[in-house]
Amino acid sequence: MFPDRATRTFLDSGVLSRLAAVPLLARRPMVGGVSGRHTSPHRGSSVEFAEYRKYVPGDDLRRLDWRVYGRTDRNYVKEYEADTNLRLCLVVDSSGSMGYGSTGITRMEYARRLAGTLAFLACRQGDAVGISCVADGVVRHLPPRRNPAHLRLVLDALEEVRPRGASRLPEVLHELAETVRQRALIVIISDLFMDPGELAGSFGHLRFRHHDVACFHLLDPQEISFDFRRPTRFIDMEGGSALFADPIDIATRYQQALAAWLAAIRGIVLEQGIDHHQVSLDEDYEKVLARFLVGRASGRRRR
Amino acid sequence: MTFLQPWILLALPMIALPVIIHLVNQRRFQSVDWAAMRFLLAAKALARGYSRLRQWLILLVRALAVAAAVLAISRPLSRGWLASMGGDQAAAIVLLDRSPSMSQGVVAGGESKLATARRQVAGALETLGTRRVILIDSVSCRPLDLAAPRALLEVPEGEPAAAPADLPRMLLAACELIRADPAVGGTLWICSDQRADDWKVGDGAWPAIREAIRAMPRAVRVNLLAFTDPAADNLAVRVTRAGYEPRGKGWELLLDIALRRQADTGPQRVPVAIDLGGARSTVDVELTGTEAVLARHAIPIDPATLASTAGADGDPALVTAWGRVSIPADANPADNEAYFTFGKAPKRRTVIVAENPSTRRTLELIAGIPPDKLLSAAVDVVTPEGAAAIALDDVSLVLWQAPLPVGDVATRLDAFLDRGGQAIFLPPDVPTEDSYAGIAWGAWREFSPPRRPASWRADEGLLAATLAGTSLPVGDVEVRRVCGLIGEGTSLATLPEDLPLLLRVSRDRGGVSFLATTPSPRDSDLAVNGVVLYALAQRAIDDGLAAVSPARLADAGALFPEGLSPGGTDLSSTAAPNDWRQIAGPPSPSSEAGFHAGVLESRGRLVAVNRPAREDAAPVLPDDEIANLFQGLFFNRFEQQAGGLGNLVEEVWRPFLVALVLALAAEGLLSLPFKVSNRMPFAAAGAGRGVVT
Numbered sequence: 001m002f003p004d005r006a007t008r009t010f011l012d013s014g015v016l017s018r019l020a021a022v023p024l025l026a027r028r029p030m031v032g033g034v035s036g037r038h039t040s041p042h043r044g045s046s047v048e049f050a051e052y053r054k055y056v057p058g059d060d061l062r063r064l065d066w067r068v069y070g071r072t073d074r075n076y077v078k079e080y081e082a083d084t085n086l087r088l089c090l091v092v093d094s095s096g097s098m099g100y101g102s103t104g105i106t107r108m109e110y111a112r113r114l115a116g117t118l119a120f121l122a123c124r125q126g127d128a129v130g131i132s133c134v135a136d137g138v139v140r141h142l143p144p145r146r147n148p149a150h151l152r153l154v155l156d157a158l159e160e161v162r163p164r165g166a167s168r169l170p171e172v173l174h175e176l177a178e179t180v181r182q183r184a185l186i187v188i189i190s191d192l193f194m195d196p197g198e199l200a201g202s203f204g205h206l207r208f209r210h211h212d213v214a215c216f217h218l219l220d221p222q223e224i225s226f227d228f229r230r231p232t233r234f235i236d237m238e239g240g241s242a243l244f245a246d247p248i249d250i251a252t253r254y255q256q257a258l259a260a261w262l263a264a265i266r267g268i269v270l271e272q273g274i275d276h277h278q279v280s281l282d283e284d285y286e287k288v289l290a291r292f293l294v295g296r297a298s299g300r301r302r303r
Numbered sequence: 304m305t306f307l308q309p310w311i312l313l314a315l316p317m318i319a320l321p322v323i324i325h326l327v328n329q330r331r332f333q334s335v336d337w338a339a340m341r342f343l344l345a346a347k348a349l350a351r352g353y354s355r356l357r358q359w360l361i362l363l364v365r366a367l368a369v370a371a372a373v374l375a376i377s378r379p380l381s382r383g384w385l386a387s388m389g390g391d392q393a394a395a396i397v398l399l400d401r402s403p404s405m406s407q408g409v410v411a412g413g414e415s416k417l418a419t420a421r422r423q424v425a426g427a428l429e430t431l432g433t434r435r436v437i438l439i440d441s442v443s444c445r446p447l448d449l450a451a452p453r454a455l456l457e458v459p460e461g462e463p464a465a466a467p468a469d470l471p472r473m474l475l476a477a478c479e480l481i482r483a484d485p486a487v488g489g490t491l492w493i494c495s496d497q498r499a500d501d502w503k504v505g506d507g508a509w510p511a512i513r514e515a516i517r518a519m520p521r522a523v524r525v526n527l528l529a530f531t532d533p534a535a536d537n538l539a540v541r542v543t544r545a546g547y548e549p550r551g552k553g554w555e556l557l558l559d560i561a562l563r564r565q566a567d568t569g570p571q572r573v574p575v576a577i578d579l580g581g582a583r584s585t586v587d588v589e590l591t592g593t594e595a596v597l598a599r600h601a602i603p604i605d606p607a608t609l610a611s612t613a614g615a616d617g618d619p620a621l622v623t624a625w626g627r628v629s630i631p632a633d634a635n636p637a638d639n640e641a642y643f644t645f646g647k648a649p650k651r652r653t654v655i656v657a658e659n660p661s662t663r664r665t666l667e668l669i670a671g672i673p674p675d676k677l678l679s680a681a682v683d684v685v686t687p688e689g690a691a692a693i694a695l696d697d698v699s700l701v702l703w704q705a706p707l708p709v710g711d712v713a714t715r716l717d718a719f720l721d722r723g724g725q726a727i728f729l730p731p732d733v734p735t736e737d738s739y740a741g742i743a744w745g746a747w748r749e750f751s752p753p754r755r756p757a758s759w760r761a762d763e764g765l766l767a768a769t770l771a772g773t774s775l776p777v778g779d780v781e782v783r784r785v786c787g788l789i790g791e792g793t794s795l796a797t798l799p800e801d802l803p804l805l806l807r808v809s810r811d812r813g814g815v816s817f818l819a820t821t822p823s824p825r826d827s828d829l830a831v832n833g834v835v836l837y838a839l840a841q842r843a844i845d846d847g848l849a850a851v852s853p854a855r856l857a858d859a860g861a862l863f864p865e866g867l868s869p870g871g872t873d874l875s876s877t878a879a880p881n882d883w884r885q886i887a888g889p890p891s892p893s894s895e896a897g898f899h900a901g902v903l904e905s906r907g908r909l910v911a912v913n914r915p916a917r918e919d920a921a922p923v924l925p926d927d928e929i930a931n932l933f934q935g936l937f938f939n940r941f942e943q944q945a946g947g948l949g950n951l952v953e954e955v956w957r958p959f960l961v962a963l964v965l966a967l968a969a970e971g972l973l974s975l976p977f978k979v980s981n982r983m984p985f986a987a988a989g990a991g992r993g994v995v996t
Contacts, residue, residue, distance in 0.1 A: 250346040
């Protein structure tokens with residue numbers, strides 16, 4: 001599949017093969033250009049019966065159900081589900097804070113693994129894959145395409161992106177909501193270290209455009225435990241001013257601020273119907289993705 | 304506050320150690336790249352005030368812990384500032400008031416003031432590590448080197464005595480000691496109950512004492528342990544007079560017993576036990592007010608049964624014996640007993656040496672008539688020329704109206720006075736330049752009209768008022784002629800223009816008085832208004848009689864002249880040294896005979912020694928008067944109570960140790976990070992890991 005590059009460090013063939021058994025499905029009807037595995041908002045010609053509808057002039061006479069006509073003397077058209085393909089838009093936060101990691105893996109590396117695996121799985125089932133790397137603007141943008149060659153570009157983009165600068169994810173999400181014309185599955189991979197109010201606005205915008213939004217919220221265990229002992233000079237990875245503090249003095253307040261922020265995020269994702277996954281960097285990304293895929297498969301019938 | 308190991312206080316700057324460690328720790332910070340800055344900023348803004356306060360509190364309790372540790376190791380002393388006001392603790396002088404009032408406790412049988420004082424001072428000196436302790440007790444007033452502070456509790460010189468204390472004299476002894484050996488100076492501990500009688504505020508020695516202490520090369524601190532708490536229900540008993548008289552075919556002992564209490568607590572019946580020759584009888588005395596006297600309490604006695612008491616040579620009239628009265632135990636055991644002796648009164652023998660016949664006759668009359676019909680008197684009249692041959696062995700009084708004695712006669716008179724005899728000199732017709740006892744006669748001076756005494760001592764001395772309080776009619780005496788007196792003496796009566804009429808010369812023993820006129824009608828009307836002259840002569844005879852009486856009552860401490868060893872001194876010229884032995888009373892060191900209550904005997908003569916009467920009534924000096932006595936000196940006064948369990952100076956490191964533990968506990972509590980569970984943020988989010996929402 002990758003003739004010019006034998007391996008990608010963030011892809012594991014074993015994980016890919018195990019996760020291939022579970023399809024990547026959208027929670028909402030997608031509008032695709034070709035036939036695929038995802039439900040479409042339109043009626044189509046698949047084998048799966050959808051409903052009966054009264055005949056109206058102009059309908060194709062071939063779709064009349066003559067048996068019903070014989071029983072009821074009324075004209076009904078038999079409709080079937082339409083299956084289409086999916087556009088997967090990966091939005092990867094590449095701001096400076098994504099470079100943090102205390103467990104031997106940075107948040108950026110973790111994001112690469114999640115995004116690369118999802119891109120591969122989507123491409124494998126014939127869906128279009130695109131990527132947007134976001135820092136203080138759109139660092140790299142590849143629109144969704146279906147061909148395997150495009151997958152290579154996407155993986156290249158993931159490999160090349162480096163965590164740098166501040167994050168302007170909400171603004172970029174607003175921009176994506178406007179630029180992705182048809183319904184798509186938008187997967188956001190970020191630490192979400194930003195104002196919850198702004199996030200709420202951008203998520204709402206995406207939902208307004210009927211996109212299926214999923215979010216992998218990456219947090220490092222040390223960001224949660226904050227178990228520093230010595231006085232520490234904290235250097236802002238996004239270029240802000242450094243801060244000197246005795247962790248013993250501020251640990252409690254830090255935990256309170258973190259808890260309040262997480263509660264706010266949770267409120268937003270509940271309100272906006274976001275498929276939110278809070279992920280600790282010491283978790284196995286395979287399990288995280290399996291949970292993500294299985295959760296979506298169980299919501300297959302919703303249209 | 305004083306410390307037993309003050310050099311450890313040099314480590315006190317270590318209280319800055321926590322601050323220094325904190326500052327060093329601040330410099331040893333680590334730098335980390337951090338993503339979740341927004342929470343840090345929020346936490347920093349929220350925790351700024353509390354964090355700063357907690358930080359300071361932690362530093363404070365750490366500094367307190369270090370300070371408490373240093374102070375505890377330094378072994379602090381309570382009331383230690385006593386010893387911290389200069390000087391060292393190498394030596395201390397303890398002035399111990401052993402007077403009977405110091406035997407008072409809070410309750411009957413409780414620890415006395417004296418015992419408490421000894422215990423507290425010994426404990427304090429031991430705690431302070433004093434190596435040399437010198438005791439000056441109120442009996443001997445001599446310094447006694449003690450091996451260790453603990454010896455203060457064991458030496459007999461610390462036991463109670465019946466004699467009053469003389470604080471000025473004790474302080475003078477201390478000053479002498481310090482002057483001779485400045486190394487012993489530094490701290491004077493005075494243990495006393497502040498009785499006015501012991502402190503003698505009016506004593507002329509006080510300014511000299513102050514000046515001496517102030518002039519010491521090293522600062523001397525005076526610490527007074529004052530035990531002033533009174534015992535309202537304390538009773539004191541004493542015998543004011545004891546004698547016996549024939550009654551019918553037998554004899555009767557007549558006692559005057561006086562009871563006294565500190566305060567009027569209502570009517571009280573006091574059983575007074577009288578021990579006499581092994582027989583005990585009890586008489587109840589009604590006590591209303593503060594004083595009661597049982598006068599002439601008669602006890603029938605058989606002198607024959609008492610003969611063994613003190614050898615009577617077979618004649619009941621010559622028996623001398625002793626007895627004791629006592630009352631039930633109360634707060635002060637020292638005044639619950641009184642000893643008495645009795646015997647037939649000796650003849651009141653007077654020698655008159657007079658050159659003027661009229662004067663001689665008058666003196667013969669007033670000396671030859673005894674004040675009681677049961678008493679007998681004898682008068683020997685000699686001319687000045689025959690004075691060298693008179694026998695003075697059993698004479699009580701010498702009346703001398705002639706040129707003052709010189710040579711052998713003067714020597715014999717000195718010996719007579721030294722054994723307690725009395726002498727009254729009247730001016731000769733023609734004064735000479737000779738002097739006796741530091742006094743010489745001046746010139747005669749006539750007054751017309753006659754003059755009357757302007758002032759006289761009615762409180763004590765030969766012209767004192769009677770026991771009933773009536774004063775002698777000294778003011779009625781008319782003096783027409785007076786002879787001048789050249790020399791120093793205490794004036795008992797003066798005429799206008801400060802002319803001395805009666806002068807008393809101070810002696811260690813015996814009494815010498817000079818009357819500046821004669822009873823001759825040409826000189827005064829002393830013969831016409833004979834009461835004054837009669838009282839004068841009879842009182843002098845009474846005073847002189849004590850020295851020759853076979854049985855007498857004496858005040859403790861007043862028996863022996865100053866400066867002589869009490870044990871080696873005799874009470875009369877006829878007894879050999881060390882001849883006196885104690886035959887009754889609590890055991891006491893022979894070196895302090897005469898200072899403890901009891902009965903002394905020598906060659907058939909008895910002396911009952913009791914505490915002075917003023918000891919029962921001496922008021923307590925106010926604190927400000929005491930402070931005035933030590934004005935300008937390092938003086939500290941500590942009010943103590945008999946039987947008080949607390950020590951005067953004690954180590955107080957335990958509170959500091961407790962403070963150290965509390966400070967460490969507080970530091971531990973404040974240093975707790977108050978961390979919330981690591982999982983709390985997830986729990987708060989309610990999602991858990993990877994929950995699909």
